[in-house]
Amino acid sequence: xxxxxxxxPGDVRVETVPDPTIQYPTxxxxxxxxxxxxxxxxxxxxxxxxxxxxxxxxxxxxxxxEEVGSEVQTVKKGDRVLAPxxxxxxxxxxxxxxxxxxxxxxxxWGATNDGGQAEAIRCPLADGTLVPIPQSVENDxxxxxxxxxxxxxxxxxxHAAVSAGVxxxxxxxxxxxxxxxxxxxxxxKRLGAERIIILGRHESRLEIARHFGATDEVKSRGDExxxxxxxxxxxxxxxxxxCVGNEAAMTTAIGIARPGGxxxxxxxxxxxxxxxxxxxLFQQNITLRGGVAPARAYIPELLVDTVAGKLxxxxxxxxxxxxxxxxDGYRAMDNRETIKVMVRx
Amino acid sequence: xxxxxxxxPGDVRVETVPDPTIQYPTxxxxxxxxxxxxxxxxxxxxxxxxxxxxxxxxxxxxxxxEEVGSEVQTVKKGDRVLAPxxxxxxxxxxxxxxxxxxxxxxxxWGATNDGGQAEAIRCPLADGTLVPIPQSVENDxxxxxxxxxxxxxxxxxxHAAVSAGVxxxxxxxxxxxxxxxxxxxxxxKRLGAERIIILGRHESRLEIARHFGATDEVKSRGDExxxxxxxxxxxxxxxxxxCVGNEAAMTTAIGIARPGGxxxxxxxxxxxxxxxxxxxLFQQNITLRGGVAPARAYIPELLVDTVAGKLxxxxxxxxxxxxxxxxDGYRAMDNRETIKVMVRx
Numbered sequence: 001x002x003x004x005x006x007x008x009p010g011d012v013r014v015e016t017v018p019d020p021t022i023q024y025p026t027x028x029x030x031x032x033x034x035x036x037x038x039x040x041x042x043x044x045x046x047x048x049x050x051x052x053x054x055x056x057x058x059x060x061x062x063x064x065x066e067e068v069g070s071e072v073q074t075v076k077k078g079d080r081v082l083a084p085x086x087x088x089x090x091x092x093x094x095x096x097x098x099x100x101x102x103x104x105x106x107x108x109w110g111a112t113n114d115g116g117q118a119e120a121i122r123c124p125l126a127d128g129t130l131v132p133i134p135q136s137v138e139n140d141x142x143x144x145x146x147x148x149x150x151x152x153x154x155x156x157x158x159h160a161a162v163s164a165g166v167x168x169x170x171x172x173x174x175x176x177x178x179x180x181x182x183x184x185x186x187x188x189k190r191l192g193a194e195r196i197i198i199l200g201r202h203e204s205r206l207e208i209a210r211h212f213g214a215t216d217e218v219k220s221r222g223d224e225x226x227x228x229x230x231x232x233x234x235x236x237x238x239x240x241x242x243c244v245g246n247e248a249a250m251t252t253a254i255g256i257a258r259p260g261g262x263x264x265x266x267x268x269x270x271x272x273x274x275x276x277x278x279x280x281l282f283q284q285n286i287t288l289r290g291g292v293a294p295a296r297a298y299i300p301e302l303l304v305d306t307v308a309g310k311l312x313x314x315x316x317x318x319x320x321x322x323x324x325x326x327x328d329g330y331r332a333m334d335n336r337e338t339i340k341v342m343v344r345x
Numbered sequence: 346x347x348x349x350x351x352x353x354p355g356d357v358r359v360e361t362v363p364d365p366t367i368q369y370p371t372x373x374x375x376x377x378x379x380x381x382x383x384x385x386x387x388x389x390x391x392x393x394x395x396x397x398x399x400x401x402x403x404x405x406x407x408x409x410x411e412e413v414g415s416e417v418q419t420v421k422k423g424d425r426v427l428a429p430x431x432x433x434x435x436x437x438x439x440x441x442x443x444x445x446x447x448x449x450x451x452x453x454w455g456a457t458n459d460g461g462q463a464e465a466i467r468c469p470l471a472d473g474t475l476v477p478i479p480q481s482v483e484n485d486x487x488x489x490x491x492x493x494x495x496x497x498x499x500x501x502x503x504h505a506a507v508s509a510g511v512x513x514x515x516x517x518x519x520x521x522x523x524x525x526x527x528x529x530x531x532x533x534k535r536l537g538a539e540r541i542i543i544l545g546r547h548e549s550r551l552e553i554a555r556h557f558g559a560t561d562e563v564k565s566r567g568d569e570x571x572x573x574x575x576x577x578x579x580x581x582x583x584x585x586x587x588c589v590g591n592e593a594a595m596t597t598a599i600g601i602a603r604p605g606g607x608x609x610x611x612x613x614x615x616x617x618x619x620x621x622x623x624x625x626l627f628q629q630n631i632t633l634r635g636g637v638a639p640a641r642a643y644i645p646e647l648l649v650d651t652v653a654g655k656l657x658x659x660x661x662x663x664x665x666x667x668x669x670x671x672x673d674g675y676r677a678m679d680n681r682e683t684i685k686v687m688v689r690x
Contacts, residue, residue, distance in 0.1 A: 272623055279614050282636040282637060291629065335506070
């Protein structure tokens with residue numbers, strides 16, 4: 001089969017690799033119908049994360065089960081399924097707490113595991129990982145596309161909102177107008193936020209933010225952005241969603257949080273722990289909560305709303321490529337020509 | 346009257362200063378009967394915090410009301426009262442949320458405000474700040490001494506435990522065997538913790554920790570301490586109380602927190618934001634919560650238990666001096682000859 005393989009910064013290739021096979025009785029083989037390129041894929045693509053040549057790529061995918069191991073009970077051949085960006089056994093202490101990303105037997109797709117930017121994938125721990133998609137969705141392309149973001153960005157945006165304590169009537173700020181930030185806006189709206197301030201500067205993205213529920217926009221950065229949010233909210237927001245992961249974004253998050261407020265952070269830390277202004281957090285009792293989203297815990301709930309037509313993050317998927325187009329998709333995302341790329345193998 | 350005045354690192358003096366007088370109708374004048382020297386006073390005493398010559402010292406005190414302004418309603422002349430280490434109006438957004446340390450009109454004792462290491466003090470915003478002590482306690486010296494730590498260290502230890510989410514059956518680690526860490530042990534025990542691991546190395550302090558409810562001790566530091574706690578808890582503790590405030594303590598806190606757990610931090614940050622390992626917090630969804638303790642919110646509840654004989658943090662007060670002895674008290678604490686000094690003006 002064909003799969004995307006990392007070679008070097010700026011160099012991913014679609015190559016023929018061995019077909020995946022069942023290796024453990026808890027495995028499933030899934031033929032991939034939809035996948036994505038993630039903003040976090042750009043970390044290795046830009047050489048900001050150490051990756052090894054030959055590693056597989058892609059952690060957001062859905063597809064049709066082709067084969068299951070002898071112990072798999074919850075899915076069968078022919079089922080359409082989606083997967084969170086990490087696999088998990090569904091039975092350990094952390095899975096039981098809804099923290100599947102800390103599963104003692106789990107791991108993330110790609111690297112030394114199979115990746116989702118491919119024709120097929122071996123899914124370990126299928127029972128704990130895969131979520132079946134209702135048969136009713138089968139021929140609804142738009143709905144399938146709306147489900148795809150649950151594999152990562154929509155679940156991650158939801159994690160930011162949940163971690164930041166967003167509830168009915170909340171005043172919220174979302175830092176970042178990337179796919180996760182936009183999904184954070186949508187998640188905050190869904191949880192009942194009354195006012196949602198998006199901090200971003202790309203008009204096409206802000207348009208989606210407005211569509212998702214943003215009520216205010218701050219296009220400045222740094223101290224200027226902090227001052228703007230402080231002024232428009234008379235002292236900061238109770239819930240900040242930090243959806244970037246660098247030092248500037250975290251500094252802004254700390255600066256715009258209201259005393260006693262909470263920062264829900266989901267941007268993969270790349271320097272966001274540097275020059276960390278713990279003093280303001282301390283003086284104002286601002287909580288820092290979040291991390292890698294336990295998407296598996298959120299997917300069932302978000303899937304219900306998506307199938308019901310009440311949740312649709314697919315506008316963040318503004319470019320579609322086939323498998324051969326994956327390298328071009330990386331380039332387009334790296335050059336910020338697109339928010340997020342959908343792959344249809 | 347006499348009051349303690351800061352001159353330079355290592356140099357505080359007890360001097361004659363003008364008697365305090367009512368300046369606003371919301372003021373009260375309180376004759377101080379009990380005060381403390383705080384571990385956080387050592388920051389300026391050691392020159393690690395920039396202080397100006399002439400600033401007053403002492404933020405932990407209780408006493409007898411001598412005079413009140415025309416608008417004061419909740420206390421009157423002759424009442425015995427205690428104060429949290431910050432004053433607050435009791436009516437703003439943050440006071441109403443129980444976050445009196447962020448009061449829009451509040452501030453901390455000492456520096457340009459009157460200090461508690463003195464014969465008397467002008468207390469602004471008396472209604473929002475002072476808590477009356479029941480008349481029944483009046484002649485009970487031991488009970489008055491048990492109440493004194495509520496002004497700061499006991500409330501701060503409680504804030505660490507509350508912030509860390511300690512509840513019935515919790516497995517807890519407390520970093521630091523200073524007065525706040527020891528109070529954190531006591532607070533965790535009071536909230537129902539089942540296992541309380543104290544990280545400290547001074548036998549006399551560990552003895553108090555055991556008396557307060559610590560079940561386990563780790564005397565090593567750094568990576569060795571992290572490995573020890575990880576091993577004895579099979580993967581870390583759900584609640585960490587960080588009661589020191591430097592980089593090493595925060596690094597240890599992050600290292601011993603269980604995935605999905607919470608660090609309640611109350612050590613005044615002096616470098617604890619440096620080399621901040623946000624990656625582990627992120628990967629394991631560990632929450633960082635806490636800050637300067639809103640003691641005013643906790644005192645009523647803790648006072649009830651103290652008066653009832655169910656809560657007594659006074660063993661941390663292991664040296665008593667009179668007002669003239671305050672400079673010696675600073676030296677003794679700076680040299681770690683004593684845990685915490687009580688001042689009886």
